[in-house]
Amino acid sequence: MPLEDDTFITSFLLAAEPPPSQKRKLKQHMCRQTIFKLHIMLCCFAMMAVTGAITSNADDRRSYPWQVELNHWKSVKGSRSPEQLRSYLVRYPDGTFAALARALLQKIEPQEVTVMPHAPSLAKRPVRDAMPGAIESWVTGAERLAQSGFSELTAKRIGLITNHTALLRLDDRDPRVTTHLVDVLHQAKNVNLTAIFVPEHGFRGTVEAGKSVRSKTDDKTGLPIRSLYGKTRKPTRRMLSNIDLLVFDIQDIGVRFYTYISTMGLAMQAAAEAGIPFHVLDRPNPLGGEYVSGFMLEPNERSFVGQFEIPIAHGMTIGELALLIKGEQLLPNLSTLNLTVGQMQGWQRSMRWPPNQPWNPTSPNINTFDAALLYPGTGLFEATAINEGRGTQIPFTVVGAEWISHKAVIPRLNQLGLPGVEFEATKYVPKSIKSMAALPRLMGRRLNGIKIVITDYDKVQPVELGVALLSELRREARRRGGKRLFSKPAWLARMAGTRRLYKQLSQGRSGSQIAASWRDEVAKFNKVRARYLLYK
Structure with missing residues (x-):
């Protein structure tokens, strides 16, 4: 099917009901496209028959899964129920209509990130208006x-x-x-x-x-x-x-x-x-x-x-x-x-x-100072199979996947005592957002997320936080039957600057053990950089 036809049909399905004056034109367009496609299909089948391509029932049997998928899609495509659309995506995550199903989900589901009822108390969070240092x-x-x-x-x-x-x-x-x-x-x-x-x-x-x-x-x-x-x-x-x-x-x-x-x-x-x-x-x-x-x-x-x-x-x-x-x-x-x-x-x-100072987004997904502060660590999730908060209005302050267990992971993360942060359970659905993320990872899926709550801006150590989070989620992935964590190991090496991070995570090293492995090289760098510092 030509690309422009896909685009037309997708926009037609997602659009509101057209006015009566346009219905006739839409029907005529669809009829012309249908006749054209039927003509092409008949020509293809004729050519296959001449060349002996259709010779046995084996091909009919191979086409059967496609017919099952098509019937499933027909049964849910007109639904306004997120559960029915997700049922298709669960069964056919890379199916013919997967992108369209996620687009329909985006249209009918709310975008907000939902904080779970058992989240830590908000009383510990800093009051932005009271922060010093304008x-x-x-x-x-x-x-x-x-x-x-x-x-x-x-x-x-x-x-x-x-x-x-x-x-x-x-x-x-x-x-x-x-x-x-x-x-x-x-x-x-x-x-x-x-x-x-x-x-x-x-x-x-x-x-x-x-x-x-x-x-x-x-x-x-x-x-x-x-x-x-x-x-x-x-x-x-x-x-x-x-x-x-x-x-x-x-x-x-x-x-x-x-x-x-x-x-x-x-x-x-x-x-x-x-x-x-x-x-x-x-x-x-x-x-x-x-x-x-x-x-x-x-x-x-x-x-x-x-x-x-x-x-x-x-x-x-x-x-x-x-x-x-x-x-x-x-x-x-x-x-x-x-x-x-x-x-x-x-x-x-x-x-x-200063957290109370308005932040001019330095790029579409560094839209808050919280995102900028956490990005050195959560930015590493760009190389994983986990959503890094793209497709929400709070990128890099939340990560999520369908297989994460809040009950198992959130207490372990908070027990680490990482300075300046706490972790909350959330649920969210990544959406397509213009300029920020046209196709965010795991778009349209309802994810079990981990929200990073900053309690002390001066104490946050974002790189250590990022590797600790990677280490705990690698542990959770194995506990859940070997769920895929790293989708792009080579890209992780590019961002980390070394293949050692992937190797250490694969070996089951903790976040603190990984952080200890770079301290000597950072100490050497500090001696070099001291010659170029302009401010005290």
Whole structure:
């Protein structure tokens, strides 16, 4: 069946009842399609008969399971009962109509995550409005540059690597009022902004993870927007032909497998090769500047989700990391790069992002600070057969699968005493959400989930939490008869930076044992990174 026919039928089944004026057209279209398909089927059967393909009853017997599946689907497709649609998915999880069944489930089931009645008391949760440390206590590199009148950019053709996170607070009366750096630069009479370069997720931050970003023209300024997450991930010589200075301003989240730092590194390399200076406008690491944890990247696991030999959580600002990348030659051809950093004012290493401060989503699924804080650990679930919260409004703060036993797993997790968190039982159904997750893992299935509740933001150790959760769920998978936990072992190695994590989990190591195995390499890294730190 042609793709466009599938699309038409799917939209027809999911749509509301059409108005009478359209029913005749729909019926005519369906009749034409049916006649066309019958004609094709008759031709195919005629050809098979001529060639002797239909020679025995064996083929009839082989077609029998398909007829059973078709009859089952016909019996449930018009139902408004989630249970009947799930009965088809349980029997035919990869069936011909599985995607359509999940889409129908999405339409008729609620999206909210349901917290189970026996969840821990909410009294222990932090009150966000009472949290200390407002973001107004520091000034970003971009804000300081604006305060100087952009003197460093005068008489230069500027290429800006940025996205939606490059916001400036320039209103002293109300720090909640923000302006985008592109708008400020475009209006500055002494600045010649010639091109915008954008990373994964695009200029607006709305492109789904892993999807190519297109180059285009900015409607507001008329400037060219050049994609660094499409045909190329490194600026070409042609892209840099009319640029005197490359400026980088993107809010990162301090995690090695978050791709904005890979974009920065490749742009630094391109600038060095073209003889163009590179200027980083520094921003806070939301995880703070003291938390460093996780396996170091091994050279064999290098990829765009892991370009640099650093731990999963590196504890550096984007500017400090740029200095480390150049200073330690973590990419070739950086020795001649003219690199400068526009430093922040007032930021300290002990500062994590204040939970009472509004969070500007850095990407579609890092839509809250809770997600950013937990992502270094729960992000590893992207390589498993377990849903990592995509398809909900709380990604990376919940994980789930149909086979998880709340009664067995939740008490074990809480007994671990992991700092700053508690675990609650939940049930949820991953849905297709535009920009966030078109096809989330286990979409349309009702999952037994584990909700991570943050009780103390300063004490959370997200990488240790993630491996502890993986270890406990690996134990649960074996207890439940060998349920599949790892769907992409090679991808787990890419994200962890090593194959040791998969090996240790397969051996039944606990989360604390796994965390102990990376402490020596993190200690060595801390000695190296100390040379590049800009803040106390």
